Amino acid sequence: MTKVFRRRRREQPEQAFEQERAAPVRETGPWDADEPHPDNDRIDLGGLRLPHNPDFDVRLASVGDQHVGVVVLYQESTLQLQALAAPRSSGLWDEVKTKIRGQAKDLTEQEGPFGSELTGEIKAEGGPRSVRYLGIDGPRWFLLGVVSGKGTHDEAISEAFVDFIKDVVVVRGDEPMAREEPIPLRRPNEQTGEVADQGPGLNPFKRGPEISEIR
Template sequence: MQIASAMSRHISRGVGPLEVQEIIGFLAGADPSPSTAGGPRKTILLRGIVEMLSALVEERGLTDPDVDEFLALAEEGCYEVARNDGGIDAARRGLDIGPWYAGEPFVPADEYLDLGALWIPSREGIQIEPMSSDSTSGCADVTLVLDGTALQLQVFRRTEDSTWRAVRHDLLRKIRASHSRASETLGLAGIEIEANQAVTMQDGSSTFMRVRFLGCDGPGWFLRGVVTGTGAEPESLEQWPYEVFLNTVVQPVPPGGGSDTIPLHPPVVP
């Protein structure tokens, strides 16, 4: 295959010829070989795809159709790797990427606002909407607002039905059943859902609202983020909702109560 031979001339020493062949085979739809199936293969695959894409820039012997074909396969391959992983790499979460769990050794040294079950990074200009609570259940969620974009955060006890994979499936089903559009996409926090949801206004009229759903599984917990406003638009380049989501620290999960939702309290500075 011309693409494979071209890539092997330009790939770095970190990815050997056999791995190049495996990557090409994976992108073409082949099953992984028994000797490389499992966790290590996933790491090699993602790095290898990036290096092979870079090599395309240097390779003059490929025709435009070859390049287009490979880019299409690479895009689908990266999407499948992230999909199979359920979003954020579980092996990396807590090491070099968040959301974090209290007590993990690599939690960034940052200024946080204490909401009880969640500590959220303090960022200049971000406003927290008033949080209402009662003496029994506390606050169910918190909403942060900046420049027309809102991020709602909510943390749950993790169960078989509250993993990010299960929640995505349920959200897609419910949104589509309401005659709204929704799809899975790759974002800065892994797999997310982009939706154009039908909503009813206070005057009874109907309109559509753009929404992005983020999620991450942790040890005993599941963190969900909901982005609305200008940051949820398809052309938006807003990064602060992702930065806050990925740097949020989940505190030790209290014993289970009558709800999977872990209550929060109004913010205090630790």
């Protein structure tokens, strides 16, 4: 069942003040939580803070009791996002690309908005499926995005997904983590304990951030 949660600002007041004083050094993200970045309204899932877009349906992907990624549904297309721990000394994208191409040899490498990416078709239940793999190396983290459906070739949907990724904030944390270990995610209410209610002033026809689970 899909539950609707309150949106919360991702920074405390003193943190927001620091963000106002320090302007972002880059035009777009994805951002590291410790670098200056725009103080936009985001959905706080712990290891990922996602831009709030009422047109997107955001779902947590879980393995057992662990939330390992998110799936964003939009216009008959999906964007899967997963944040992994990476070494300080080097990124993971080159290594991950090699692994992906070892399993899907027909993919083509090309330049995209985040650097090199892989596109093409993979074998799936029901027949071949068009996919697009985007990888972004950050400080001690790696963000993998996988687009499937119309978003692989429809320019408008593709741009919407790219804009979404550009406003993602990755929260790596200081805890020791193994190489390629998924950065932990959580449901919003696991931190705040607050669930939206149908109170006065709430427009029932305006969608908010919807977080359900895929297992």
